[in-house]
Amino acid sequence: MSPEADAPLEDRRAIVRDSLGVGLATGTYAISFGAVSVAAGLSVPQTCALSLLMFTGASQFALVGVIASGGAPLSGALTALLLGTRNTLYGLRLAPLLAWTGRRRLGAAHLLIDESTAMAVTRRTTEGARVGFLTTGASIFVLWNVFTLLGAIGGTAIGDPRTYGLDAAVGAAFLALLWPRLQQRHTVLVALLAAAVALGMVPVTAAGIPVLVAGGVVLLVGLFPRSAVDR
């Protein structure tokens, strides 16, 4: 994007290394998705179809979560779709940076998730952004599907994923993705506000809705000029 042009070779290596790290960390916690999904009453093929076809973790967890709590499958689908709208916003942000068209864009769209966005959006060049996006997206896709299958087959055999602290690891992963964005005062304020709004909504709304309402907070904050929020 900037006139500083091509990412140097070691930059590229660093991007690949960091992206594979994110891929490994994210892909492996699909084992908890596989286990949770089977426990919710989905079959092993249904669980794997979700990871292959939907491939966006929060939406997948939301869908099986609604089914687990006795909700209708189609209301689970709606929750998943609402959560999936944030990928549209990620795409909006990434489109000019990745600058892909045609078939490449059709393929890239499937890999558009929280982590591939996070590993691409901070790059200064299209080259760097593409390397970060593809390495993260593809490594997560492979591992996510393998570990979904393992989790689904293992199912109850590995016992409660909480024993291994896996439930806490998900929050830590989201925080680690958020961390680099918290460098300005107004982004910290937005993050705290969003967290507070989401927690406030939890007791009174269905699963998945609090996160969307928190996203709506941004629409309000974004309408004010930055200087007004900073002071």
Next chain:
Amino acid sequence: MTWVAIVVAGVGCYLLKLAGLSVPARVLERPVVARVADLIPVALLAALVAIQVFTTGQALVLDARALALSAAVALLALRAPFLVVVFGSAAVAALVRLI
């Protein structure tokens, strides 16, 4: 019915991703859109952290996950790599539950 839900939501989620990548670039040139697009991941990630750590179902709870998150904050402040943050925090949760 479950299969219908899986296919509908799966295809729908893909189309939502594709829509974002296909919007004309000039939409982002409007300052309000750029500002909102920058802040959206901040708000959603912060909300996801809060939900993952401080809730069980529809109840607000304070348990081992909160301590695990504190550990993650400390590790991030020390500039630990992503994997160390994630698995370090999981280890803290697992240890707290053992005690």
